[in-house]
Amino acid sequence: MTTIKMKKKLDELFKNEEWQTSFIRDKDLYRIEGAESKQGVSINIPNVISKYEERGDAALDELKFHVTESLQMMHEEHHLSGQEQQIYPVIRSTSFPKETKSEVPLLYSEHTAETNIYYALDLGSTYQLIDQQMLQEQGWTFDRLKEIASFNVRSLSVEPKRDTVAGNDFYFIATQDGYDASRILNEAFLEEMKANAVGELAVAVPHQDVFIVADIQNDTGYDVLAQMTMKFFAEGRVPITSLSFIYEDKHLEPVFILAKNKPKN
Structure with a gap:
């Protein structure tokens, strides 16, 4: 699909009296903003085309939802007290x-x-x-x-799903509540996992909606974790880091792993 054809779809998608839309041709950006406030959201059209070709109208529906939520949030006053x-x-x-x-x-x-x-x-x-x-x-x-x-x-629930690959245990937290990666800050949980680990404990937060904890029991485990983390990082809506961390003495140390081996099933 061409940029112009996608622009026409976006024009229709975001047709609203309260919004103004514009197309920044040299940057392939489509912008939606409040008609009065001029605050708004910019969308990368090539990225939208890629998602549309993969998922069709469902991708546009999801885009409209997130943009609408963002615009609404910009035009509301929010207070911390009482919240x-x-x-x-x-x-x-x-x-x-x-x-x-x-x-x-x-x-x-x-x-x-x-x-x-x-x-x-x-x-x-x-x-x-x-x-x-x-x-x-x-x-x-x-x-x-x-x-x-x-x-x-x-206070957030922590109920990881376990998967064993090549003699290494991997635990995944993906509740989709927006705070999966935030659970890396739950030190009590990390200490519990460390106490029960057979090998070295590693963690990863490749994107906002997943937290990976790994009980690395052999060298292959590092390669598996590196490939998992890179895959999640590439697919995440809010990517964070493709690196993983070793958890030791309540401290996180980045691990630079070059995955040379494919995971052994």
């Missing part, structure tokens, strides 16, 4: 933006050499990353925000 139970940490790559499009600093903590921790207010079907302005309006300290988010992530 303490809806505040969670989210893992992002270190290359993730450090400020909003309005140039307001986002709140984040350093996590590993590959990842940072941002903070989100859960809004049901989506969430809003918490910025400096929101914190100041509530009169909160950053330490209070971090403490609340840390407590809440520990």
Whole structure:
């Protein structure tokens, strides 16, 4: 499908009196924004074409849902007070933006050499990353925000599915609640997994919606984990990092694994 044909589909998809659309030809971007606020979302048309050719109209339906949710969130005021139970940490790559499009600093903590921790207010079907302005309006300290988010992530259910490959045990958490990768911050869970591990404990957060814990019991396990992580990273809607980490003494150390062997079934 050509860019022009997809633009026509998007024109129809996002036809709404409250929105304005535009096409940035030299960048292959399609933009939808509020007619009055001028705040909006930019879409990479080649990416949409790829998904459409693979999944058809279902891909466009999903796109419209996420864009609509994003636009609605931009035009609502949200408060932290009274919403303490809806505040969670989210893992992002270190290359993730450090400020909003309005140039307001986002709140984040350093996590590993590959990842940072941002903070989100859960809004049901989506969430809003918490910025400096929101914190100041509530009169909160950053330490209070971090403490609340840390407590809440520990309250999330952790029910991994186990798979054994080439003598190594892999555990997958993929609840699709938006906070699967955040469970890497549940230290009590990691300590429990470490206590029960036969070999070396490794973890990975290739994208937002999966958390992998691996009990590596032989050299092949590293290759399997590397290939799993790369595959998930390439397929994720919100990719984080293709690297995995060794968990030792309550510390995460990135592992640079070159997967030369195919997994042995």
